Amino acid sequence: MAGKTISEKILSAKSGQDTRAGDIVVASLDLTYSHDGNRPLAMELLTSMGTDRVWDSSKYILFLDHHPSPNAVSAAAHTKLRAFALEQGVRLYEMGDGISHVVLPERGHIAPGDLAIGSDSHSCTGGALAAFTTGVGSTDMAAAMATGQLWMRVPESILVRCHGALPSGVGAKDLVLAIAARIGADGANYAAIEFAGPAIDAMGMDGRFTLTNLAIEMGAKAGLIGTDATTEAWLKGRLQREWTHLTADPDAVYREIVDIDASTLTPRIALPHNVDKVVAIEDLPRTRVHQVVIGTCNAARSSDLAEAARILKGKRIAPGVRLIVTPSSRDTMVETMQSGVLATLVEAGAVIATPGCSGCAGGCHFAVPDVGENVLSTANRNFKGRLGNAESFIYLASPATAAASALTGWITDPRLHQEMIP
Amino acid sequence: MNIAGRAHCFGDDINTDYIIASKYKTASLDPRDLTRHLMEDIDPGFGQRVRPGDILVAGKNFGCGSSREGAPLVIKAAGIGVVVAPSFARIFFRNAINIGLPVFICDTSAISTGDDLEFDLEAGTGRNVSTGAPIEAAPLPKVMINIVRDGGLAAHIRKHKTFQVA
Numbered sequence: 001m002a003g004k005t006i007s008e009k010i011l012s013a014k015s016g017q018d019t020r021a022g023d024i025v026v027a028s029l030d031l032t033y034s035h036d037g038n039r040p041l042a043m044e045l046l047t048s049m050g051t052d053r054v055w056d057s058s059k060y061i062l063f064l065d066h067h068p069s070p071n072a073v074s075a076a077a078h079t080k081l082r083a084f085a086l087e088q089g090v091r092l093y094e095m096g097d098g099i100s101h102v103v104l105p106e107r108g109h110i111a112p113g114d115l116a117i118g119s120d121s122h123s124c125t126g127g128a129l130a131a132f133t134t135g136v137g138s139t140d141m142a143a144a145m146a147t148g149q150l151w152m153r154v155p156e157s158i159l160v161r162c163h164g165a166l167p168s169g170v171g172a173k174d175l176v177l178a179i180a181a182r183i184g185a186d187g188a189n190y191a192a193i194e195f196a197g198p199a200i201d202a203m204g205m206d207g208r209f210t211l212t213n214l215a216i217e218m219g220a221k222a223g224l225i226g227t228d229a230t231t232e233a234w235l236k237g238r239l240q241r242e243w244t245h246l247t248a249d250p251d252a253v254y255r256e257i258v259d260i261d262a263s264t265l266t267p268r269i270a271l272p273h274n275v276d277k278v279v280a281i282e283d284l285p286r287t288r289v290h291q292v293v294i295g296t297c298n299a300a301r302s303s304d305l306a307e308a309a310r311i312l313k314g315k316r317i318a319p320g321v322r323l324i325v326t327p328s329s330r331d332t333m334v335e336t337m338q339s340g341v342l343a344t345l346v347e348a349g350a351v352i353a354t355p356g357c358s359g360c361a362g363g364c365h366f367a368v369p370d371v372g373e374n375v376l377s378t379a380n381r382n383f384k385g386r387l388g389n390a391e392s393f394i395y396l397a398s399p400a401t402a403a404a405s406a407l408t409g410w411i412t413d414p415r416l417h418q419e420m421i422p
Numbered sequence: 423m424n425i426a427g428r429a430h431c432f433g434d435d436i437n438t439d440y441i442i443a444s445k446y447k448t449a450s451l452d453p454r455d456l457t458r459h460l461m462e463d464i465d466p467g468f469g470q471r472v473r474p475g476d477i478l479v480a481g482k483n484f485g486c487g488s489s490r491e492g493a494p495l496v497i498k499a500a501g502i503g504v505v506v507a508p509s510f511a512r513i514f515f516r517n518a519i520n521i522g523l524p525v526f527i528c529d530t531s532a533i534s535t536g537d538d539l540e541f542d543l544e545a546g547t548g549r550n551v552s553t554g555a556p557i558e559a560a561p562l563p564k565v566m567i568n569i570v571r572d573g574g575l576a577a578h579i580r581k582h583k584t585f586q587v588a
């Protein structure tokens with residue numbers, strides 16, 4: 001019998017049966033979470049499932065991350081969610097605590113081998129800890145809150161092997177944009193992606209989360225990375241539970257294997273309005289930027305902000321450019337304040353936004369661009385209208401490229417600032 | 423369950439932000455208020471033109487992007503009887519079934535805007551009445567058929583307390 005992928009191992013354990021790709025299982029959930037962004041709210045649908053209690057109050061967590069600058073409608077939703085959290089005895093992370101996908105691993109809510117769902121498409125982010133985490137809609141979430149279960153088709157897996165070492169000035173975001181270009185916006189639909197190889201082994205946790213976060217932009221149900229010494233070191237002091245290492249079996253069966261040579265990569269840019277419309281920076285015609293965003297659950301963790309600060313240190317962003325920096329969580333904010341990174345960014349001209357989704361989606365009422373403007377963002381999505389103005393253009397890039405571009409006012413190769421990159 | 427109506431065709435990779443722009447997420451809590459903004463950023467005026475009973479036809483990967491149920495809810499509120507595409511993004515696909523918006527997976531390359539279509543959802547068959555061509559659907563997993571039969575996921579869970587996968 002062939003070995004198992006990470007998905008097959010986790011879904012076998014959580015469904016209590018020996019399952020393989022293609023099987024339909026009902027699995028028990030370790031964690032469920034929702035945010036303030038989607039309507040209807042999952043909690044509003046709970047009673048329609050025939051109960052008014054969450055099945056296990058310690059396994060449901062609420063986040064007020066999507067509307068850090070609420071209007072009257074979202075303020076009312078916040079009030080409802082706070083009341084629900086109190087009444088049910090569930091944990092709620094407040095405005096300013098950060099983005100769910102960043103906070104959950106950071107605060108030790110996700111362990112390798114866990115099965116978790118969030119009512120947000122980027123719930124795949126937690127897979128960097130070898131946990132099967134995936135996104136669902138509010139009705140699936142309400143059913144999960146009522147039963148503690150979810151039905152699922154065990155996905156086939158695509159193995160992405162990242163060979164070689166990333167050159168200096170080229171990061172996890174460039175690698176994952178290159179992968180997205182190869183796989184395409186729906187190339188991994190219904191499947192799970194496993195990232196492996198020397199370039200992943202050498203990557204820190206922040207970069208790994210950038211990879212798994214983008215899995216959904218290829219249609220994937222989950223993006224997974226096996227555990228290793230880096231995972232172990234990162235989890236130390238965060239995770240208060242026992243856990244065991246989890247990797248795919250060497251003879252696991254994959255639907256497809258994608259090989260990519262990290263050592264030949266250059267910075268990548270996703271062009272408006274598709275995440276998989278990716279070009280190498282050297283092939284991009286001269287492109288003006290009006291607004292730069294270093295934020296979102298994709299690439300605004302401590303090391304992302306530090307990378308931007310290395311490029312911006314002692315400099316001033318170009319006239320006519322706005323630089324918006326959103327630390328992805330309160331912990332990221334504190335860490336970058338203490339290390340001086342945030343001061344460097346502010347001195348260079350950055351506006352610091354509330355930790356959360358500020359600057360990612362139009363519903364945040366923040367960083368809305370004008371008609372005809374170009375935005376360069378470290379986000380995961382550049383759909384038309386994403387920032388609240390369908391007549392603007394969003395380019396996606398790494399934190400290093402974002403910083404270099406803020407300095408010049410044009411989309412700029414960060415390797416031109418090589419001396420600032422260690 | 424039989425559905426007949428007029429086709430409105432869209433391209434590949436229609437994401438949830440195009441179905442309903444995220445800036446309207448907090449504009450109203452009632453999907454009926456938002457139907458006039460349906461597909462606004464890619465086909466202005468569609469929300470006003472669409473008629474109850476119309477059929478939304480798309481290319482591959484329909485509904486990619488966000489997990490927001492507002493997307494299928496607004497389509498349903500506009501009176502669209504069924505969404506037809508060769509493939510759907512998985513979260514949208516689950517959401518549509520869960521809220522009771524029928525979806526039909528089939529080749530859509532020979533369907534044009536204005537064609538009259540008819541579908542038998544249970545049988546998984548359909549016909550392009552305008553061209554006479556038959557349409558065949560990929561089968562749904564049993565659990566989804568059970569959810570559709572029960573009238574959506576909430577009714578399914580109220581009835582069974584869990585998921586009926588067989």
Ligand code: SF4
Nearest residue numbers: 122296297357360361
């Ligand atoms: S930062 Fe953006 S992509 Fe991430 S959860 Fe928030 S809105 Fe979604």
